[in-house]
Amino acid sequence: MVWFKVTPRLEVSRRSILIVTVLAYIVSPLVVLAVLAAAGKNPLVALDALYRGTIGTTAGFAESIVQGTPLMLLALGLAIAYRGKVWNIGAEGQQVFGAIMVTWFVLLFLKDPLPAYVMIPVALLFSLLGGALWAAIPAVMKSRLGINEVITTIMMTYVAVQALNWLVRGPFQDKTIPGSYPESPVFPPQTALPIIVPYTSVTIGIIISVVLCFIGYYILFKTPLGYSIRAVGFNPSAAKTSGISVVRVVNSAMILSGALAGLGGGVYILGVTHSLLPEQASGIGYTAVVVSLLGNLHPLGVIFSSLFFGGLMSGMSSVERALQIPRTLSLLSQGIIIVLILIIQVLARYEIKRA
């Protein structure tokens, strides 16, 4: 198997990373179109639907933003955690639990809601706490016991999803409507995130997300916390020798990413669904892993990659409607894209020679 040799490059310029990332952005949709063509569908129709679904129409553009917003928050948290080599794969469970905590709070005030400027911030705070709590257990298991966080965060996700299933059919179920639907009562209007683009569902969520990305950038590169996370990610041994508490850093990174994931779940439930549904477990937590990678684990890069993916998801729905193809195509696209990203990034970081 030694036809070629792959060795790491000594100097990886920022420019080549940028070029390669843009390449990934361009190539991935092309690959998806190729797959469609191979399946016998007309790629031109697909391309047109894709365009309309992403930026071609106001509705499409708005949908891209709506899809991208919670993704941005989740991916931001993951980018920070991954910099510390804390592989949080449980963003899905953390965002579900964030939504659960929001629901719990809102249901307490269902009959008699407080004004919006109280309900919304407090609800979002609950979502933050929910996500942080859900990440705390795997955090401690890793920092104190050295247990692989990939497995533990995934296990926590399965538990969260079952908890969701139980709650919407049990304690949180809307008993006032006839029939037995797995959903909570609809949230009062005081909990709805204000819409900033009329006639769409684009809320202040996008503003919150972008602002947090900038804050995330500062945290990661300009504060001691971010410095310690990066140090531990690059070389935990040297970090420990120099007095950095690796336990504290791992906990911080994990819990911070959990909190952001929880917030993403909160933004989704208060901005889009306005009630707790089984669909809260949409798989967005797994998509966020791909999005954070595509953003090069950089808080500002995440802004672009999450909007790109939001556009992709919106575009794919449009394509599905136009071509009558099943939803799982998006799932397949994600899988292809992550593999593609990993392979494309090799171009920037390694040199390939004939052996």
Next chain:
Amino acid sequence: MMAMVLDAASISELIAAIISLSVPMAFAALGEVISERAGVINLGTEGVMLVGAISAFYISFFFGSDLAGVLLGAAGGALLGLVMAFISISLKQDQILSGLGIYFLGVGLSGFLYEASFGQVGSTIRITGLPQLPIPILSQIPVIGDSIFSQDIIEYLAFVTLILVIIVVGRTTFGLNIRAVGENPSAADTLGVSVTKIRYAAVIIGATLAGIGGAYLALSSHAFQAENITAGRGFIAVAMVYFGKWRPARAFFGTFLFGAAYLLGAFFQVVGSIIPYYFLLMVPYVLTLVVLVGIARGARPPSALGVPYNREGG
């Protein structure tokens, strides 16, 4: 699973059900032991099992041959194993990330193939399972005769595979190479053992076994509920390798614990209990967490696990 009373017949059914539920994870765990002993952790096992499941389901439904289904499942596993090996060994990408890529790929691929072939997700298209093959004489033994000695062919294969893996790892040159490559790849390299080739082989074999496990899962469940047929079994299989301290037999039988855990949900649902159904569904996952905490202190993985091998210099 109708028997409620704990008599001989129902214990026997219980054992049979546990074996049936555990075998997919057992295959995956054996495969992962091989892969990890060689130094490569494959978190994509879940995705591989899904691909194995859809392959077997497809063949079984359209062509009626279950064994061909298992073969295709194995082939699908091998293919994904090749991709994983390429990304993590040749391209030297981080093994955790590579494994995740395989996971997503497997989820997407299996879901897409299901819908492309059968339409709506979640519809109850069923296939007939594998026939029981009772072993003469032994299957007459009360209680265990009906369960342990009256399994279907793949279940027997699981136990045979366990023995094979133990022999291969402990007593063959291939196994020696695997162990060396996982503990001190540099040592193996200087003696002329190709670290790359051995790791490729280990990863592909591991994924092939996981593919077989996934295939059996589809065949024994008789239905394919798209994304959730594996429900985390692949990850639990990886956790079982830790639990078993990288020894084949321990990892193998560890999965039986979890087969029993998956059973609880179905069992108590029929019995009716005060514990909500969904809580029982949580049991395998909570159990995994508990088990991981329990064995955390004693675990010593292969020294080169997770580290891509770089021979310094040109």
Next chain:
Amino acid sequence: MSTDMPNPDAPAIAMHGITKKFPGGVTANDKVDFELRTGEIHGLLGENGAGKTTLMNILYGLYQPDGGTIHVFGQPATFRSPADAIKMGIGMVHQHFKLVSDMTVTENVILGLKSQKGILTDLAPAEARISTLAEQHGLQVDPRSQVWQLAVGQRQRVEILKALYRDAKILILDEPTSVLAPSEVKDFFKSLRGLRESGISIVLITHKLDEVMDVTDRATVLRKGRKVATQPTSSVNQEKLAHMMIDEAIPPVTDKAKTAPQELILRVTNLRVFDDRGIEALKGASFEVRKGEILGIAGVSGNGQRELVEALVGLRKPSSGSIAVTNTDITGKTPRNIIDLGVAYVPENRTEDGSIADFGLDENLILKDFDRAPICGMLASRVPTLLNSKEIAGRAERAISQFGIRATGVSAKAGSLSGGNLQRLVLARELSGSPKLIVVSQPTRGLDVAATEYVRSLLIQQRNRGAAILLVDEDLGELITLSDRIAVMYKGEIVGLLQPQQFSSEEIGLLMTGAKRLTSAA
């Protein structure tokens, strides 16, 4: 391939015009010629970085040369991997052993070889053959024992047996005595002579001139990638060899100012520490270090020094005993607490523990105080806020000029620095702030002459300033030059505490191997 029969008059190895360049512009070998005659022990000499190991790695197939030819017993040869070299009868024992610690000796020896029983391993005949070879060459070791149970000298035997098992006619040994105590070296040389009698040709890579004089027939000196000369050992002496190896006059170490005993800085009392395997590595050590003195710790590596150092800097919890720095007890405290008390640490492994390769120079320099003023802005003097980039850059610039670090800029990645420059970086960080106690381990390992000299002078400077220094060093000469007192460790105990008038490598050697003992057992 020209002839099939090996030419009996041809040298065992003939390397001609070997050139090897590494990325980054380093030319490790520059048109080097090297010849090994059949049945000789040939010393390959040179300083760190002269190219000796690179040359032999090329011979063993680990590296591909950029130019030049190789002939083995008269046959031209190209080695794409060690397997090719092994086939031609070449065996190599590396400085860092390549053994799988979890496997038995037999398993390690047969690794990579075809088994008689097809796919199954065939251990019994292998065991027998290993025992025979061991007896034959005086390299006794139990084939059934697992490698992790073996002592260093025994592991070395396993490495040699690996080569002999494969019918090696040529043996390359890379710094083999670096892990042995002086008396073990005698036995080792005896084995070497025995191997030579059986017709095996040996290359001995070393930088130790006394050993070259002791056991080699000829010696080749490399300097900065080029061959300087090849001479029969009988026609040279240590001074001549040293002169060939080094082209600069070494400035003498600045004289240590003789000072009267001062305030006690470090006191270690009955310290006991366990290692990673749960075995007691340090068995009740007690000593003191005063202000303005260097206490050297001598000993073959693996006798508890690592665990002692780790306990002192907070990376390992002692099981009993105490450590106090300026009367403050630090036993079992975290690295953070210990650093805050004025303890600096220059670790043995500067790339793994002493620096972060992916961080720039500037980021590496703030590793210990990135969350304090003036590097970090503070709110109400207690809460860290943002990193102060001006301060950080300023510190880096001062460090570069003060410590002579050669780098492309303040944000050059630490991973791009050469060994000497990296050590300067680590020292710049650790020595700033006038630490009370400096714990330093193998400070000049892998450094060239100029860097070595610089590091030594820095340590003396710090001593004269009043720092207490604990110096763990495998380089006995360096230890003797720098230390005010020397403690010798053997099997986890301090077996001797020497005053300057007692410093001699003989005396220290005897203590290091347990042949002699000056202190009473703990």
